[in-house]
Amino acid sequence: xADAFRSIGLDRRAALWAVRGLGGYGNxxxxxxxSSLPLFAALEEGGFQHEEETMLxxxxxxxxxxxxxxxxxxxxxxxxxxxxxxRFAAQRIxxxxxxxxxxxxxxxxxxxxxxVRQRPGTASGVIFATLEDETGIANIIIWPxxxxxxxxxxxxxxxxFVRGRVQKEGIVIHIVADDLxxxxxELGRLSTDNDIGEAALSPTDEVRRPARDxxxxxEAKEEExxxxxxxxxxxxxxxx
Numbered sequence: 235x236a237d238a239f240r241s242i243g244l245d246r247r248a249a250l251w252a253v254r255g256l257g258g259y260g261n262x263x264x265x266x267x268x269s270s271l272p273l274f275a276a277l278e279e280g281g282f283q284h285e286e287e288t289m290l291x292x293x294x295x296x297x298x299x300x301x302x303x304x305x306x307x308x309x310x311x312x313x314x315x316x317x318x319x320x321r322f323a324a325q326r327i328x329x330x331x332x333x334x335x336x337x338x339x340x341x342x343x344x345x346x347x348x349x350v351r352q353r354p355g356t357a358s359g360v361i362f363a364t365l366e367d368e369t370g371i372a373n374i375i376i377w378p379x380x381x382x383x384x385x386x387x388x389x390x391x392x393x394x395f396v397r398g399r400v401q402k403e404g405i406v407i408h409i410v411a412d413d414l415x416x417x418x419x420e421l422g423r424l425s426t427d428n429d430i431g432e433a434a435l436s437p438t439d440e441v442r443r444p445a446r447d448x449x450x451x452x453e454a455k456e457e458e459x460x461x462x463x464x465x466x467x468x469x470x471x472x473x474x
Contacts, residue, residue, distance in 0.1 A: 331369035
């Protein structure tokens, strides 16, 4: 699951397929390996000689990163936000590294994984959040009034969208937020294999399902993506 077999030339998906062929992994035993696994039993019994070679589809890079985070809580292959950059660029969402080029007072939009949330007792209710994308970090200031308005978004988002104004003091850069949105569901797009079934359906295929309001269907899909992403993205470190 953690892609350890890549070190001996096996792709993650091919390695998982081979391991499941050993007879104890993922066959109703809770995903656990059998208590004993004779190394040469398969050779002696010809266990693998009769299995036809299976051509598995290549695992998308985004799926690799999802599994890296799910097993290791990090990935050396790519940053999750890098796979969303084209979509973000189309919406004029600025990479964090570009903030140093922006003049103070400029209104910008950012999006990144929430690393840290802090609410110091001496800050009169102000919350400081640290966002990370594939280019670096951004420091966000959230005033108490906005926090009360977007409490759930502030406290639960794994991927946070921010609109605000740039504040600079020397080399220190902050974004004073004036609007926040929870974009955690966007991370669900990385796990593309799980979306194939839905993407393959046309609107006429809805007759195969119980009739529901299209808005309810879309909301359910977005919530599913959000929950899927929340399972693999590490929680932020929060301090009070």
